[in-house]
Amino acid sequence: MTRIIGPDDMDAISLGGAFLGTGGGGDPYIGKLMARAMMTQHGPVKVVNAADVPDDALCVPVCMMGAPTVMVEKLPNGDEALAALRALEAYLGRKADFLICIEAGGLNSTIPFAVAAATGLPLIDGDGMGRAFPELQMVSLTLHDISATPMVIADDKGNTGVLNAVSNQWTERLARAATVEMGGAALVALYPMSGLQMKKGLLHGTLSLIHDIGQTILTERAANRHPAAALIAMRGGFDLCTARVLDIERKTTGGFARGRARLRGMDDDAGREFILSFQNEFLCLEDDAGQPLALTPDLICALDADGGLPVTTEHLRFGLAIRLIGLPADPQWRSVGGLALAGPAYFGYPHPFQPLEELVQARQPRKKPLNTEATK
Amino acid sequence: MVIRLGIDVGGTNTDAVILDGRRVLAGVKRMTTEDVMTGISEALEAVIAEAGIARDAIDVTMIGTTHFTNAVVERRALDPVAAIRLGLPATACLPPMVDWPADLIAEVGGHRYLLHGGYEFDGREIAPLDEDGLLKVADDINSKGIRAAAISSVFSPINRAMEERARDILQERCPGLAVVMSSEIGRIGLLERESAAIMNASLLTLSNQTVSAFGRALSEAGLTCPFYVTQNDGTLMAADMVRRFPVLTFASGPTNSMRGAAFLTGLKDAIVIDIGGTTTDVGALQHGFPRQASSVVDVGGVRTNFRMPDVFSIGLGGGTRVDGTADALAVGPRSVGYRLTQEALVFGGKTLTCTDIAVAAGMTDIGDASLVADLDPALVTAARARIAEMLETAVERTRISPEPMPVIAVGGGSILAPDSIGGLAVLRPENFAVANAVGAAIAQISGEVDRIFSLESRTRDECLAEAEAEARAAAIAAGAREETLEVIEREDVPLAYLPGNATRIHVKVVGEMGALDA
Known part of the structure; x- marks a missing residue:
């Protein structure tokens, strides 16, 4: 089924993207404004099923890379993404047929809509993560041996560069260094792939999922309900904690926003403290005894405890009350290869990966899991 | 013992209270006037007379005002502003005011200028400041007769040097131009900080007039004590700060009414409904403090990142018009506002308002009850039910726990509130009508x-x-x-x-x- 996405759909898509963005991926508000401006000017965007894409089509993800703390301040020029795509097409000697969202989260779930509107190209209903991750090799495409290069990186000043690297990890290292020089944020076109590769390597249906999650947040808020319960039921998730930000330590280094927040529990969690660590995305939640409550690659999603809107790392601030929800990651991420790519050890956290379900069980041995409908 | 004078200048009413420690000595309500000053003077004289104290016994005066928020919400008394951003070649895709409502952009003129400049996150320049471009902007400002400018540079919270340089260049070329720098107002987050700076610049004439009116009203009343104005987070700022940063008062109204309600009742957890002449604000007290809104708050349709209480507003107040019949009834959102005492039926006017309904139902005794004696009882019943329903919806929206909690009704229009809303008991503390002024006094x-x-x-x-x-x-x-x-x-x-x-x-x-x- 093809979905037609217009300016009015971008509210739901940016909210859903912010939720699955697990705090990272940048402020989707900016991406929403960019996409709406492009759609108003050029018309709506067609989102097609992966299965409907011809095997020999050229499919190209476009996305932003860098630190979200930079993106809320140094907004894009607006021409970077198209410049990156055009430069990659020139290098390949072939025009792209379809565009892809590399991650189902944050700014990167909205910027491709802006590029799709500007070029008239359809977007594929899927992404490479089912969430957001901080580094560009952390995609299901890497697990399926699809190369990130040739890749083009473009900045606000008009600089572009073509990269060819020996591995996707090397692509990340080289592109990250260029991103820092370019001011901490850049637009990239990468992972050029055939329709056949795309069908194997991409997580399918995740743009529709983002849209549905955003729609649920809007519907619940319109009915004056906090969306947490509905989202937990919808995605088979778990309530992790409700807490207030006590301290937030954050640095923009190496092309990332890195840091950790100390949280003081409220309501049912009163009297407890939590540590939430992030590198662009929320990656590790521990209690005051150092016990992990949720670990990457499982999703740690943050909603504002009162209003129920998703909260990104750059909007965390002293005194803000948040409600954290854990969602199990796509099974690919829990495989040996997936954990090597984006598990706790990769980021230097001292905990071996344990699935969210087990961590929740271990924490509340006598209580039933907090999700009532979806532990199938 | 400290004697405190609290004044609340709202869109409809100007209230004043005098507090001796925790004791409310006197509280009065007068109409807000076009010039602001007359209303304050009248309220001042009345409250001093009622308290029966000497003028020099008053130690300090605190003023809360919704004047500046109302100006933005109602799109009036705003100055045209030159919105200048230093950030090219970055940021071009989303120019200043990109997410503002069209009518507000029109009100401040829509004068946008993007120039080369700004900083990277690590302090490098994105581009050198375009000083020639600034001179051209200055000439354009002069030729258009614009009197205020807002300058926002990328990453000015980590380095404001370029904003300062741009200000100096502009002020040299445009004598008397008022300049607001975004680094003086907000934190990281370009669009929100820039919008706040632009709104602030558009309010400078009004803030100058208003603060001067405050000062004149006080000195003409023979008050020589210092005066302060309450800001968004419920704290005080000096009068001169308000002249320069009127946006910092944006949410002081709801903050004051909630803090006043907590003070008057001694309750720490409650829902507060503040019913004024035109609108009702509903918010929640948690542990004695107004519950804060999440990271972004909408003011007059513009996204900001001020620290503000989470308040839900509906178009219901004492001056709200009631139209139609018992079967086809409309309550609001239009209101007669400050013309209540001329236009409402009980004051001899021709417009049926919520106040008339409350008088006809015997809920209060204002004006001349005989003027509403022959209203259709079915209409009165239907209107009361509709008012109760509107309040219940607003309270339900604000309620975040199923536990029963009290509802505190404050504000001049709280006579409209029934004794119970959605099963929750409604409290009307003594001096409920002037809770905002009490909140200002205890800032x-x-x-x-x-x-x-x-x-x-x-x-x-x-x-x-x-x-x-x-x-x-x-x-x-x-x-x-x-x-x-x-x-x-x-x-x-x-x-x-x-x-x-x-x-x-x-x-x-x-x-x-x-x-x-x-």
């Missing part, structure tokens, strides 16, 4: 530190602790009680461009004023 004292620390030989925690200690000392020196102090803002922004591992730390603490419960 908190703050102490603030915002400066650069070097982490060279110390840990971040040590620097944060030092900043907090300084802020606490400043608050105590300004008259706050030590045991009531609480940190409400704590933020550090590492400054990668400075040597010595520098970080900018901002800490704000607030506390109750000295003799409040002495």
Whole structure:
């Protein structure tokens, strides 16, 4: 089924993207404004099923890379993404047929809509993560041996560069260094792939999922309900904690926003403290005894405890009350290869990966899991 | 004992109270006037007479006002503003005011200028400041006769040098031009900080007039004590700060009414409904403080990142019009506003308002009840039911727990509130009508530190602790009680461009004023 996405759909898509963005991926508000401006000017965007894409089509993800703390301040020029795509097409000697969202989260779930509107190209209903991750090799495409290069990186000043690297990890290292020089944020076109590769390597249906999650947040808020319960039921998730930000330590280094927040529990969690660590995305939640409550690659999603809107790392601030929800990651991420790519050890956290379900069980041995409908 | 005068200047009413410690000596309500000053003078004379105290016994005056919020919401009395952003070639895709409602853009003129300049996150220049471009902007400002400008540079919270340079260039070329720099107003987040700076610039004429009117009204009443104005977070700022930064008062109205309601009832957890002449604000008290909104708040349709209480507003007040018949009824959103005492039926006017319904139903005794004696009883019943339903919806929206909690009704229009809303008991404390002025009178004292620390030989925690200690000392020196102090803002922004591992730390603490419960 093809979905037609217009300016009015971008509210739901940016909210859903912010939720699955697990705090990272940048402020989707900016991406929403960019996409709406492009759609108003050029018309709506067609989102097609992966299965409907011809095997020999050229499919190209476009996305932003860098630190979200930079993106809320140094907004894009607006021409970077198209410049990156055009430069990659020139290098390949072939025009792209379809565009892809590399991650189902944050700014990167909205910027491709802006590029799709500007070029008239359809977007594929899927992404490479089912969430957001901080580094560009952390995609299901890497697990399926699809190369990130040739890749083009473009900045606000008009600089572009073509990269060819020996591995996707090397692509990340080289592109990250260029991103820092370019001011901490850049637009990239990468992972050029055939329709056949795309069908194997991409997580399918995740743009529709983002849209549905955003729609649920809007519907619940319109009915004056906090969306947490509905989202937990919808995605088979778990309530992790409700807490207030006590301290937030954050640095923009190496092309990332890195840091950790100390949280003081409220309501049912009163009297407890939590540590939430992030590198662009929320990656590790521990209690005051150092016990992990949720670990990457499982999703740690943050909603504002009162209003129920998703909260990104750059909007965390002293005194803000948040409600954290854990969602199990796509099974690919829990495989040996997936954990090597984006598990706790990769980021230097001292905990071996344990699935969210087990961590929740271990924490509340006598209580039933907090999700009532979806532990199938 | 400290004698405090609290004044609330709302869109419809100007209220004044005098407090002796915790005791409310007197509270009065007068109409807000076009010139602001006359309304304040009338309220002042009345409250001083009612309290029966000497003018020189008043130690301090606190004023709360919704004047500036109303100007933005109602799109009036706003100056045209030159909105100048330094950031090209970055940021071009989303120009200043990109997400503003069209009517507000029209009101401030839509004068947008994007110039080369701004900083990267690490302090490098994105591009050198385009000084020639600024001179052209200055000429355009002069030729259009614009009197105010807002300058926002990318990453100005970590380095404001370019904003300052741009201000100097403009002011040299445009004598008398008022310039607001975004770095004076907000934090990281270009669009929100820039929007706040533009709104602030558009309010400068109004803030000058208003603060002068405050000062004249007080001095003509023979009051020589200092006066302060309450800001968004419930703390006080000096009059001169309000002249320069009127946006900092944007949410002071709801903050004052909720803090006033908590003070008058002694309750720590409750829902507060503040029913005025035109609108009803509903918010929640949690542990004695207004519940804060999440990271972004909408003011007049513009996204901001001020610290503000989470308040839900509906178009219902004492002056709200009631149209139609019992079967086809419309309550609001139109209101007769400050013309209530001319237009409402009970005052001899021709417009049926919610106040008339309350009088006809015997809920209150205002004006001449005989003028509404022959209203259709079915219409009165239907209108009361509709009002109760509107309030119930608003209260339900604000309620975040299923536990029963009291509803505190304050404000002049709270006569409209039934005795129970959605099963929750409604309390009307003594002096409920002037809760906003009470909230202003008990405003908190703050102490603030915002400066650069070097982490060279110390840990971040040590620097944060030092900043907090300084802020606490400043608050105590300004008259706050030590045991009531609480940190409400704590933020550090590492400054990668400075040597010595520098970080900018901002800490704000607030506390109750000295003799409040002495």
